[in-house]
Amino acid sequence: MTRPNIVLISADQQRADCFGFAGRRVKTPHLDQLAGDGLHFSACIAPSLVCQPARASILTGQLCRTHGVHDNGIDLDPDIGARGFAGQLSAAGYDTALFGKAHFATYHTTAPTGSPENVMSSADYAPDWIGPYMGFDHAEMMLIGHNWFLPEAPPRGLHYERWLYADGRGAAKNAAYRAGKAQQTGAAQTWHSQLPVAWHNTTWTADRAIDWLKRRDDTPFCTWISFPDPHHPFDAPEPWSRLHDPADVDLPPHRTRDLSGRPWWYQAALEGDPEGSPENAAIRQAFSRIAPQSDAQLRQIIANTYGQIALIDHNVGRILIALDEAGLRDNTYVIYISDHGDWLGDHGLLLKGPMPFDGLLRVPMIVRGPGITPETRCDEPVSTLDLSATFLEMARAEPALPQHGQSLLPLLRGEPDTRSHALSEWELLPGRVGVGLSLRTVRTKTHKLTMDLQSNVGELYDLTADPHELTNLYGSPCVAQIQRQLMDYLAQRPDDMTPVRAAVGTA
Numbered sequence: 001m002t003r004p005n006i007v008l009i010s011a012d013q014q015r016a017d018c019f020g021f022a023g024r025r026v027k028t029p030h031l032d033q034l035a036g037d038g039l040h041f042s043a044c045i046a047p048s049l050v051c052q053p054a055r056a057s058i059l060t061g062q063l064c065r066t067h068g069v070h071d072n073g074i075d076l077d078p079d080i081g082a083r084g085f086a087g088q089l090s091a092a093g094y095d096t097a098l099f100g101k102a103h104f105a106t107y108h109t110t111a112p113t114g115s116p117e118n119v120m121s122s123a124d125y126a127p128d129w130i131g132p133y134m135g136f137d138h139a140e141m142m143l144i145g146h147n148w149f150l151p152e153a154p155p156r157g158l159h160y161e162r163w164l165y166a167d168g169r170g171a172a173k174n175a176a177y178r179a180g181k182a183q184q185t186g187a188a189q190t191w192h193s194q195l196p197v198a199w200h201n202t203t204w205t206a207d208r209a210i211d212w213l214k215r216r217d218d219t220p221f222c223t224w225i226s227f228p229d230p231h232h233p234f235d236a237p238e239p240w241s242r243l244h245d246p247a248d249v250d251l252p253p254h255r256t257r258d259l260s261g262r263p264w265w266y267q268a269a270l271e272g273d274p275e276g277s278p279e280n281a282a283i284r285q286a287f288s289r290i291a292p293q294s295d296a297q298l299r300q301i302i303a304n305t306y307g308q309i310a311l312i313d314h315n316v317g318r319i320l321i322a323l324d325e326a327g328l329r330d331n332t333y334v335i336y337i338s339d340h341g342d343w344l345g346d347h348g349l350l351l352k353g354p355m356p357f358d359g360l361l362r363v364p365m366i367v368r369g370p371g372i373t374p375e376t377r378c379d380e381p382v383s384t385l386d387l388s389a390t391f392l393e394m395a396r397a398e399p400a401l402p403q404h405g406q407s408l409l410p411l412l413r414g415e416p417d418t419r420s421h422a423l424s425e426w427e428l429l430p431g432r433v434g435v436g437l438s439l440r441t442v443r444t445k446t447h448k449l450t451m452d453l454q455s456n457v458g459e460l461y462d463l464t465a466d467p468h469e470l471t472n473l474y475g476s477p478c479v480a481q482i483q484r485q486l487m488d489y490l491a492q493r494p495d496d497m498t499p500v501r502a503a504v505g506t507a
Contacts, residue, residue, distance in 0.1 A: 061388025087135025
């Protein structure tokens with residue numbers, strides 16, 4: 001029996017509801033069609049609320065306190081990474097490749113770490129280096145992928161940065177970056193990028209993946225195509241940044257900061273002083289916290305975010321066309337996900353942090369492929385943590401690491417396979433919010449419980465009666481039985497946690 005190909009496409013910081021087919025006013029025709037051709041998991045959650053832990057969990061199939069990347073700024077051990085799904089599929093005869101943003105290792109450190117993703121170490125990797133990396137045989141990546149600063153110039157940088165400067169027009173491209181930041185909208189971290197779309201990292205990521213797909217032979221393959229948007233700053237390039245009129249975008253129904261009745265760490269995360277070096281504190285304040293925005297400002301942020309997503313959608317369409325033209329559609333699974341979401345104005349919040357409202361916790365998962373009935377939806381509580389076990393089963397490969405997730409193949413085939421719950425966790429170091437937190441979240445079809453294991457404080461929401469998560473029911477007698485059941489689910493987490501590690505950098 002022929003083994004299927006696997007194309008995993010990910011966005012960074014895209015909410016689960018930011019699609020046209022999901023009811024929001026964002027133009028995503030190709031992703032809408034992908035959902036129409038396949039299955040949409042409506043209750044998929046992220047295994048952690050920030051990038052590095054979530055991405056390491058997708059690769060390894062393990063929760064973050066087990067693989068060790070329990071916060072941003074902590075590198076995935078290359079030996080563990082090499083034993084994730086990509087390394088096992090490679091050992092089983094698959095061609096494996098990674099394109100775009102990896103973020104398995106830390107960018108900004110005070111000393112070189114040796115990782116190709118580390119800014120200070122990137123110059124040690126020759127221009128012709130293309131992997132292997134974290135189990136992927138072939139890797140073409142960028143460094144940070146978010147345009148707060150000018151891109152690193154060679155000899156620093158990876159494939160995208162070196163490509164950007166290779167034609168000798170680096171000065172003109174840097175001028176376009178600077179000009180973009182002058183196009184401020186009045187909203188936080190939001191501007192109309194003047195970088196031509198042909199030079200943008202979303203376009204580049206799709207270009208490199210398409211070139212690789214066109215060169216496939218009969219060998220089965222697995223590729224992770226990883227777009228760095230719609231992560232902040234909200235800086236879609238023109239004309240995409242102006243595709244959605246701010247006056248027409250949909251605002252969150254509840255967009256007021258409401259700390260009353262919330263766990264103690266909400267206020268600490270929003271108002272406390274980050275610990276560590278002055279540089280770390282400055283980075284946290286400048287890039288991780290946004291003051292409350294007016295409705296007019298929030299409309300600008302959402303419109304620009306929609307532009308970032310629409311540009312990704314356009315390039316997803318290009319990738320799908322390339323698969324069709326290569327005759328690969330019938331035997332290829334295409335999976336679209338994000339590492340985590342974004343509050344995007346919910347509860348008066350933006351970006352991410354230790355408040356696992358569904359806008360942040362819930363993520364997209366759309367799957368098209370052999371044996372999947374079109375226009376189907378699955379409401380079972382699943383996680384992107386399940387992808388590793390799924391890919392291993394698809395490829396008939398053995399895991400090299402204990403798997404915390406479950407294969408999604410029965411659900412993809414429409415077989416009965418009910419799931420009771422999905423787990424998410426995050427061990428926050430004090431440098432992020434000034435205090436340490438051991439957050440554990442369990443989500444079912446109807447309820448969600450989050451606990452801080454250090455203070456034994458929690459929050460519980462009835463997602464059916466209270467979809468906007470306005471009333472914290474933790475400790476209420478009316479949900480005592482449900483709370484006990486959710487606590488039991490948390491206790492079922494495998495007892496294989498590794499020691500907490502110190503951060504090597506800030507992101």
